[in-house]
Amino acid sequence: MLKKIKAEHAVGSRLAHDITEIRPGEFKGPAFQKGHEVCQEDICRLQKLGKNHLYLIDLEDDEIHENEAAAILAGGLAGEGIRWEDHPREGKIGLHAAIDGLLTVDLAALAAFNMVDEVMCATLHSHTLVHKGQLVAATRAIPLVMKRAPVERAAAIAAGNGGAVSVKPLKKVSAGLVITGSEVYRGLIQDRFAPTLSAKIIALGSAVTGTTFVPDDEEMIVHAIRKHLNHGCDLLLISGGMSVDPDDVTRKAIRMAGAEEVHYGAAALPGAMFLVAYIGNIPLLGVPACGLHHRVTVLDLVLPRILGGERIGKKELAFMGHGGLCQDCPECTHPHCPFGKG
CATH class of the missing domain: 3.40.980.10 (MoaB/Mog-like domain)
Structure with a gap:
């Protein structure tokens, strides 16, 4: 449950979510992070960011904050060869390759996951060769506060076959x-x-x-x-x-x-x-x-x-037919191209 208050009345309150600042061509990221205690000096900057009102959260028993939701979702999505950290940024968590190998995405599980209201996950194409530490997927709950049940249902769908996103090591043959x-x-x-x-x-x-x-x-x-x-x-x-x-x-x-x-x-x-x-x-x-x-x-x-x-x-x-037509580009950029990425 969210309570709306004027920014000038929020001094002493703690932010319920990251507040994003966008400077085109220069910066996009949190100007203030979740948990920041608002002080008088922050009011002017908040208003310049278009935040004339802030929100306080009083969660019901069946509600969940976006950061906790993101962690539950990431845990369900992550399969073998995937690592992630429970440090959401602006409500998002990235899934990274834990090893060098071949990214495999369970396309049916990913689609079913994304059919659940108010959650999302985006990935690189399945069968992409990836390196250890590379970002291969990202997930988040879309609203700031949502019901816990859909989050847990989406995570269970993703985890059904051992995780919707995995990285397999290449065998040395x-x-x-x-x-x-x-x-x-x-x-x-x-x-x-x-x-x-x-x-x-x-x-x-x-x-x-x-x-x-x-x-x-x-x-x-x-x-x-x-x-x-x-x-x-x-x-x-x-x-x-x-x-x-x-x-x-x-x-x-x-x-x-x-x-x-x-x-x-x-x-x-x-x-x-x-x-x-x-x-x-x-x-x-x-x-x-x-x-x-x-x-x-x-x-x-x-x-x-x-x-x-x-x-x-x-x-x-x-x-392989979908995406399987090479465009014979004058300068080949494979594997960073659509070929075989249907």
Whole structure:
């Protein structure tokens, strides 16, 4: 319950909330913080900030202050790999990455949370690579005083599956490369796939433990795949042979090698002919030729998610369609761009 009083009558009272000051282009923040005891010298500044009246709070048993509400909300939202501090600023609490890793947002839980009246949470896009300490989400109760029940209901919704916002560490894997193509195998052209794929894997903290070059021959591709698997690789990237040309035999060879789960085609450009397969629990990623001609492709969307422990299937590849159209910007700013951020 709020009691409204004139500012000049508030001397000796303690502020019930932060009072924000905005100086365009210079400053936005609390001019006075919650709990500040108003003195005579404050009256003029308060009035310049447009605060001719202040509010005193007398909470009912079923009411809650915005700062306490924010803490309850943050506690429900925060999942694995998230840290937050119970020091609200202007009623808001930020959620930060506790580790380097891949941000994962439970989109359904976040939407259900935000459907509760008078609460909100905003996040970065799910599947964004983040660094330890980075702000990844923020939450607040919108009014200064609200009923406790909706706050607790929203927090329970967010916490339902272990928190709506989490950061997963990237696994450090041993990756094998199989570079297909008769022209590369015979030395007619110089390979550029191996260094390109190796750089992407190393940038994510993993290592390439072997590279094999094979012609467009089914049996030789199968042998190369099995060799890497027998040597204990955790991830296999196979380049070339992913189009619809009759001599592109890589997809058939992947099945012959024992892949029972094969998903060919991704709703993203560049990278529509991308392939994800599994032999047991080992993921095989088939990288089409666009991986040589574009700095960023669907591989850059899938690889971090694989290393974050996610199993990529038809549904995940289909959902990439929203936001999956690269704009081929003259100066690429990935990952700080909309690509793959649907």
